[in-house]
Amino acid sequence: MATVEHCLCCFEALVAYHERRKPMSLSEIEKSWAEYINTIDDDDDDDDDDKEAPVSSKAPQIPALRRLAAATLPSSSTSSSTSLATSISTSSTSSSNTTLQSGISTPATSIASSASPAPPTPVYESPLFVTWNVVVQDSDDDDDVSLRGCIGTFEAQPLSSGLPSYALTSALQDTRFHPIGRAELPTLQVAVTLLTDFEPAADAMDWELGKHGLRISFVYRGRRYGATYLPDVAPEQGWTKEETVVSLMRKAGWEGNKSRWREVELRVVRYQGKKEKLGFEEYIAWRDWVDGMRGE
Incomplete structure (x- = not known):
């Protein structure tokens, strides 16, 4: 850290x-x-x-x-x-x-x-x-x-x-x-x-508030978009997971109807830090x- x-x-x-x-x-x-x-x-x-x-x-x-x-x-x-x-x-x-540094426990240290x-x-x-x-x-x-x-x-x-x-x-x-x-x-x-533990998320909801940051990328009407939020952003703003994803899409520049955000195919990487x-x-x-x- x-x-x-x-x-x-x-x-x-x-x-x-x-x-x-x-x-x-x-x-x-x-x-x-x-x-x-x-x-x-x-x-x-x-x-x-x-x-x-x-x-x-x-x-x-x-x-x-x-x-x-x-x-x-x-x-x-x-x-x-x-x-x-x-x-x-x-x-x-x-x-x-x-x-x-977890190391290997020995009789001398474990007790x-x-x-x-x-x-x-x-x-x-x-x-x-x-x-x-x-x-x-x-x-x-x-x-x-x-x-x-x-x-x-x-x-x-x-x-x-x-x-x-x-x-x-x-x-x-x-x-x-x-x-x-x-x-x-x-x-x-x-x-x-400092960012760690990068892994692909199964979908846009496959992450935990307060634990993961998000990095998204997607294509909409032929244009590529991408943006990220650090792990602390959503808790500090009091957002739900859905609100976080929609806000992140807006941050990337997406101007579509927010009620239809799930229709956009997102590539999501979650990380910690x-x-x-x-x-x-x-x-x-x-x-x-x-x-x-x-x-x-």
């Missing part, structure tokens, strides 16, 4: 584009993030030992980011971080294909009920989608999001290059929207979805920490 580091990589690519600098690589981000969340772990340990102890100035204080970090705490320490300068940090105040679960198998290449949203806080202090750009590929991509590439493509080349400008960065949230999302505030807190470790 997607990770926090994948989201950081997307934000880093977009921010670096606007700052006209070279972004940190995915491997650099992964190393710095591991050290960063160890800082959070160390700070929590200090709080347990001494409730009056001052909070480290280098430990992230954003609750959402601390929750993200707590979900990915490593079992061992890692190498030091790498940083590049960022100018946005001084002006902003705004804003996880996992395959669990150890307190053993830690096997870590996720690292993913280096995958089909992916990058989604940009604008976060709007409503009157009830709840965050609402609106789509700002979403582009991806069903062809497996090396994540080290695919993530930054599609982060920029989604932000700058989604023809439904104007390119994301630098002033919009503090309002953004990024979501990364869990996303991770991150807001600009969380990104910039990590980025400030990286710069602080370099004394910048």
Whole structure:
């Protein structure tokens, strides 16, 4: 599945584009993030030992980011971080294909009920989608999001290059929207979805809401159509399966009578994919920490 580091990589690519600098690589981000969340772990340990102890100035204080970090705490320490300068940090105040390593159970491990679960198998290449949203806080202090750009590929991509590439493509080349400008960065949230388990569906209803994404293709009056929805789209919109399929056909450009959609011969591929999302505030807190470790 997607990770926090994948989201950081997307934000880093977009921010670096606007700052006209070279972004940190995915491997650099992964190393710095591991050290960063160890800082959070160390700070929590200090709080347990001494409730009056001052909070480290280098430990992230954003609750959402601390929750993200707590979900990915490593079992061992890692190498030091790498940083590049960022100018946005001084002006902003705004804003996880996992395959669990099952292995073969042995007498020694099968009886150890307190053993830690096997870590996720690292993913280096995958089909992916990058989604940009604008976060709007409503009157009830709840965050609402609106789509700002979403582009991806069903062809497996090396994540080290695919993530930054599609982060920029989604932000700058989604023809439904104007390119994301630098002033919009503090309002953004990024979501990364790595796609897995592609399989042909028996028919347009052969899939599960909240589990599968859909990719359809069909020919209507001599013209070819195709479109996709990621697994989270239908639940977020509150659609039924039929409403999802009809909406997807509309998205592809079909203008037929929606009551007769079943007369269209659809080719349907279902797939899975869990996303991770991150807001600009969380990104910039990590980025400030990286710069602080370099004394910048």
